[in-house]
Amino acid sequence: MKLTRSVFLAAVSAGFVSLPAHATENGQVRALLGGPAQELSSPQFPGWYGQVWLQHYRANKVRDDQGRTNVATLGGQAVRLQPKIEATVLVPRVTYISELRYLEGRVGASVSLPIVHQRNSIDFSGPLPPAALAAAGDARSGSKSGLGDAEISTFLDWQTDDYRLVGSLGVVAPTGAYDKDRAVNPGAGDFWTLRPGLVAAYVWENGFEVGSRTTYSFNTRNRDTDVRSGQYLHSDFSGLYRLNDTTRVGLQGFVLKQTTRDSGPGVASHGNEVQSLGLGPLVGYTSEDGRWAAEVKVLREFSVRNRPQGTISYLRLQLRLD
Template identity: 55%
Template sequence: MTVSNPVRRLAVLASALTAAFTAPAFAAENGQVRALLGAPSYELATPQFPGVYGQLWYQHYSADKVKDNNGDDVSQSATVPGVGVVPVKVDTKVRADVIVPRVTWITEQLVADGRLGFSASLPLVKQRTTVGLSSPVAALQPTLNALAATRSGEESGIADMEVAGFVDWQQEASRLAGGLAVVAPTGDYEAGRAVNIGTGKYWTLRPLLVASHVWENGFQIGTRTTYSVNSTNRDTGVKSGQYLHADWAAVYPLGDLWRIGVQGYALVQTTKDKGANVAADGNKVQTYGAGPTVAYLSESGTWAIDFKVMQEFAVRNRPEGTVGWLRLNFRVD
């Protein structure tokens, strides 16, 4: 590249790069959704008798890739008049640790022959996002480093709370539950900040359905499916699209105490994000995950613990990584 006035041209490049990387890569919510991906497991097919149940779950998420709308690694560039296109390599690492206190209450009240129940969860999150930007134009690296710093950060705190009501119908070999959940914007959120614990200043309404079946040999499958509808984020004017989230588990008993199996989830955004600065493709997110799970159920039946690890694939418009869960479920009364 021949430049007659290097200082002036580098200043123009720096200005163009700053403009190109000021806006987030995704919508105002940065590809985040209100979903505990892969959380449910063996309990999908376990009878839930009237009483109060406590859950304490720990999730670790690690991602070293961010995928674009085509499922490719995110890459960006800046076009500068008189210079041309300057390619910029984007390296992103996301690490998140989540503790989820959750409580479920199955009442004695019958509704259409099913038991009325309620649940509430309030995730506690620590997230670190590190962005690196690099270009073949070595003189631009200081500018890129400064821009990368504005897109990196670490935050911790309370995330968005979910409260649900449902009716649970159970038979000897099957279970069906239907209900409605509401997610409130209780998490800390600041428009334009690189990392937010809350997903935005908006509400989410989600119908839910749980279905499972157990065969005579003990093999069991279960799924929990929700469909989320969001209001407009009052801090950004962006309305996140609707999305389907389904968790599934297939487990087999090894005696009375152990369960082994396969766990997975699917997240598919069905409508586009809408609002200022939203890309024409609508930032529709997608991800799938699957992996092994193992669970131990106590002889008393009052508590259980399980562990699972799931690898993500076929990702669009969000990070692609690995999610692990260590969960303790117990009966309170």
């Protein structure tokens, strides 16, 4: 982790974030954790689609490399953290599925651009002068709003009545504002992410359906900090049951696992390898004509390492545009 304030005399064991849906060096990833669900196993016909995710994240725990909660080292002394991390992220996305086929799969593309508002409030307590503790907390606290980092993806989509497979290749560009000396940033930094992915889903006649979207991310070096964030696996999955033609209920989850260490100036010896799992209930609705859909879900994080642990709430809308 790149420390940006001299008041931090020793590396804080826990990984701080700038945005739970974005970033990497500070315990985050460029990924919408738990985002896709019922659309994974829903038919996607040629045409234009608009999607909007509204995500709210709240955390008051930060876990370190050993899973300890809200512990840090400051000036050579063990101190406690009292973090309050909150973010609201609006993610518009446009998807196009063409009539063109390659290897029997339909060719498509999508573009998404997050809009971020985040607030971090970090307090310290421990055997240090109150002024030093207050200064350390102020250095890691703040709020910021703005555009995040845009993702452009191309894909091939294979569908039958029973299953769906989608192979994709995405690129995340550093379009969001970023300042290495600022505690909170809408963007992750001045680097690019290359992201291959695979969607797999299956539907049974008895009403059950499962779907997953798995990606693997490669990051270039952040030119602002000279830190290269490690590679990571991110998989969203859902298990749903169709109550009728319009309503689904079930579970949504995700797995996040960093597989290689961060590298560069100031990186901790454990490489800041992040990990998080999430799981929670979902309710989805699709209109009778299939032109629009909505879903609500709440996911709790667990088994977390080197990042905050909190709750993610979603409202998602999808609309056929043509």
